[in-house]
Amino acid sequence: xxxxxxxxxxxxxxxxxxxxxxxxxxxxxxxxxxxxxxxxxxxxxxxxxxxxxxxxxxxxxxxxxxxxxxxxxxxxxxxxxxxxxxxxxxxxxxxxxxxxxxxxxxxxxxxxxxxxxxxxxxxxxxxxxxxxxxxxxxxxxxxxxxxxxxxxxxxxxxxxxxxxxxxxxxxxxxxxxxxxxxxxxxxxxxxxxxxxxxxxxxxxxxxxxxxxxxxxxxxxxxxxxxxxxxxxxxxxxxxxxx
Amino acid sequence: xxxxxxxxxxxxxxxxxxxxxxxxxxxxxxxxxxxxxxxxxxxxxxxxxxxxxxxxxxxxxxxxxxxxxxxxxxxxxxxxxxxxxxxxxxxxxxxxxxxxxxxxxxxxxxxxxxxxxxxxxxxxxxxxxxxxxxxxxxxxxxxxxxxxxxxxxxxxxxxxxxxxxxxxxxxxxxxxxxxxxxxxxxxxxxxxxxxxxxxxxxxxxxxxxxxxxxxxxxxxxxxxxxxxxxxxxxxxxxxxxxxxxxxxx
Ligand code: SF4
Ligand code: SF4
Numbered sequence: 289x290x291x292x293x294x295x296x297x298x299x300x301x302x303x304x305x306x307x308x309x310x311x312x313x314x315x316x317x318x319x320x321x322x323x324x325x326x327x328x329x330x331x332x333x334x335x336x337x338x339x340x341x342x343x344x345x346x347x348x349x350x351x352x353x354x355x356x357x358x359x360x361x362x363x364x365x366x367x368x369x370x371x372x373x374x375x376x377x378x379x380x381x382x383x384x385x386x387x388x389x390x391x392x393x394x395x396x397x398x399x400x401x402x403x404x405x406x407x408x409x410x411x412x413x414x415x416x417x418x419x420x421x422x423x424x425x426x427x428x429x430x431x432x433x434x435x436x437x438x439x440x441x442x443x444x445x446x447x448x449x450x451x452x453x454x455x456x457x458x459x460x461x462x463x464x465x466x467x468x469x470x471x472x473x474x475x476x477x478x479x480x481x482x483x484x485x486x487x488x489x490x491x492x493x494x495x496x497x498x499x500x501x502x503x504x505x506x507x508x509x510x511x512x513x514x515x516x517x518x519x520x521x522x523x524x525x526x527x528x529x530x
Numbered sequence: 531x532x533x534x535x536x537x538x539x540x541x542x543x544x545x546x547x548x549x550x551x552x553x554x555x556x557x558x559x560x561x562x563x564x565x566x567x568x569x570x571x572x573x574x575x576x577x578x579x580x581x582x583x584x585x586x587x588x589x590x591x592x593x594x595x596x597x598x599x600x601x602x603x604x605x606x607x608x609x610x611x612x613x614x615x616x617x618x619x620x621x622x623x624x625x626x627x628x629x630x631x632x633x634x635x636x637x638x639x640x641x642x643x644x645x646x647x648x649x650x651x652x653x654x655x656x657x658x659x660x661x662x663x664x665x666x667x668x669x670x671x672x673x674x675x676x677x678x679x680x681x682x683x684x685x686x687x688x689x690x691x692x693x694x695x696x697x698x699x700x701x702x703x704x705x706x707x708x709x710x711x712x713x714x715x716x717x718x719x720x721x722x723x724x725x726x727x728x729x730x731x732x733x734x735x736x737x738x739x740x741x742x743x744x745x746x747x748x749x750x751x752x753x754x755x756x757x758x759x760x761x762x763x764x765x766x767x768x769x770x771x772x773x774x775x776x777x778x779x
Contacts, residue, residue: 326605329597329736330627332744338605348605349620407757409764447623456624457641464639467625468731471603472739479743486750494758 295507296529303377304506306369313362314485320355321478324348332475356448363441384421385430396424407495420519425491429484436477443470443477533612533677535592535651536685537665538694540711543672544585546571550664550673554589557652557663561642566590566649567664572718586710586721587673589649589664590615590636591697594705598628598637601732607646612677613707614653619645627732633702633723651675678707697723 322333323341326348331338342348370378387393395417403425405411416423422430447470450456456463492500496516502508510530514521524530546569554560554567567589576582592615599607599615606622609615622645629637629646640647652662660666665675676685688694694709695717702723710717 324605325603327602327607328600330601330603330732330740332740342605347618349618352604352621404753408760451623451644455641456626456644457639461626464624464626465729465731467623468627468729471625472731472735475735476739476743479739479747483743483746483750486747486754490754490757494754494761 294510296510296513296524297506298502298508298513299506300377301506302369302373304503306366307503309365310362313358314481317355317358317362318478318482320351320358323351324355332479352448356444359441359444359448363445366437367441381430382434385427386434387427387431393428396428399424400428418518419516420523421517423517425487429488432484433481436481439473439477440481443474446470447474531679534679534707535613535656535675536678536689536707536709537589537592537651537662538674538685538688538709538711539587540672540674541585541587542711542713543670544569544587545670545672546583546585547669549667549669550587553663553667554649557655558647560647561640564638564640564647566636566647570721572720574718584712584715584718586717587664588634588636588697588708588721590632590651591634591706591708592651593707597631597633597704601627601631601728601736603627610653614651614656615648616650616653617646617648619643622646627729630726630728631732633704633725634697634706697721699723701725 320341323338325331325333326335326338326342328335338348342351345351345354387396399416399419400423402411402414402416403423405414406416447467450463450467454463456467492503498509498512510521513524513530521530548569551565551567551569555565558566560566567587570586570588572584572586574582574584592609592613594613596607596609596615599609602608603625604621604623606618607615607628608618624639624644624646626639626646629639632648637646637648639645652660652664655662662673662675665673674685674688676683678685678689680686689709692711693714694711696706696709697717698704698706699722702725706723
């Protein structure tokens with residue numbers, strides 16, 4: 289006997305497409321980026337990775353080119369999408385995830401800590417405060433990803449284009465200095481996002497496969513929303529959507 | 531066996547004519563005021579109270595363990611199997627992370643190419659079976675270049691025949707492949723390699739950003755792997771509890 293559980297549409301096709309576009313480019317850019325950095329002092333991936341990738345692509349120059357062009361396609365497509373859909377998608381999303389006040393940040397951190405503790409059977413007596421569409425961890429991750437993505441795009445563009453376009457030697461070390469700091473920011477931002485992505489992927493695949501399903505079909509089970517995101521459920525109720 | 535190229539400088543034969551520098555500049559068309567090699571003059575008063583000059587022709591030492599390669603983020607600086615340290619100009623960004631990393635001051639940013647310049651032992655000439663330009667032109671035969679892995683080479687013979695010294699200190703010992711003959715005289719401090727203050731950005735990347743990032747991501751993976759395993763164990767326990775209660779009925 290199969291019972292059809294009631295669902296509602298919570299994501300449009302374009303949002304799903306941009307999510308998977310972002311995921312695919314992240315994977316490619318991280319893999320190629322880790323392949324470019326080969327010096328022992330600054331390398332992030334094990335030594336075999338840059339060697340392997342550079343051999344496959346016929347040298348680091350090709351890898352840098354691929355990474356640079358890939359990065360500009362990633363930033364360009366997301367930038368244009370964000371501009372074209374500012375009102376319909378981006379602003380509501382930002383409103384939902386941006387953590388701008390210290391109070392909100394503290395509330396989100398505490399709900400994240402409780403959620404994490406529950407994974408290990410700890411803090412059982414403490415329940416996670418009722419969540420809106422995005423929970424504390426998702427909001428923190430969202431804010432971090434937006435800030436880091438902007439930093440990655442801007443620094444990446446400088447790292448890729450400045451050696452071709454600017455005269456480093458004539459700037460008395462200034463442009464080179466900016467390049468070195470851009471590299472530090474680029475790396476730090478990538479590492480921060482990766483840190484968050486580990487949790488994001490774990491929750492989507494293991495703890496809440498329902499949300500992964502939503503990122504594929506756009507449909508979410510009403511019962512799941514009611515149970516997981518009661519504040520969002522209340523909002524949907526008010527809007528007459530459920 | 532792969533070659534291991536070394537440079538020998540017999541300081542007793544150097545007359546400070548600077549022919550090596552001129553040949554190098556002509557070979558590499560270096561901008562005015564820049565050179566890939568040099569002759570350092572050290573003046574001092576000897577034990578007899580007489581003024582003396584020692585001459586040290588120098589260039590990139592093609593170190594076994596080159597910090598310039600280790601700090602290069604783009605892989606533009608690299609070491610060939612035969613020991614020659616090269617810069618791939620197509621990918622050198624000109625970020626100069628490698629400049630203070632070299633304790634021999636062998637690297638500089640070329641204002642024409644905007645990439646790093648340094649001695650390459652004239653690698654294109656070596657690959658054609660020729661000698662480096664500086665060696666070819668040295669009037670006193672103070673510079674001798676060759677394959678130290680070939681027992682019949684001139685450098686191998688000379689290395690065995692005389693007492694050679696390298697520019698190394700307790701602080702900087704990165705396996706330079708440039709040897710100096712001084713007829714037993716000590717090498718003055720001014721010629722010795724010095725650790726330079728590295729760029730703050732480079733130090734931050736090496737000592738804080740990269741280790742913290744790697745640790746953090748590793749830690750996160752361990753936490754969530756643990757959570758996943760716990761979930762599996764709990765589920766198994768749940769199933770066996772249910773089966774147990776089933777059997778009792
Ligand atoms: S001398 Fe300097 S530039 Fe040459 S290999 Fe050694 S560290 Fe690198
Ligand atoms: S300037 Fe030096 S460290 Fe920077 S990319 Fe070029 S060779 Fe590498």
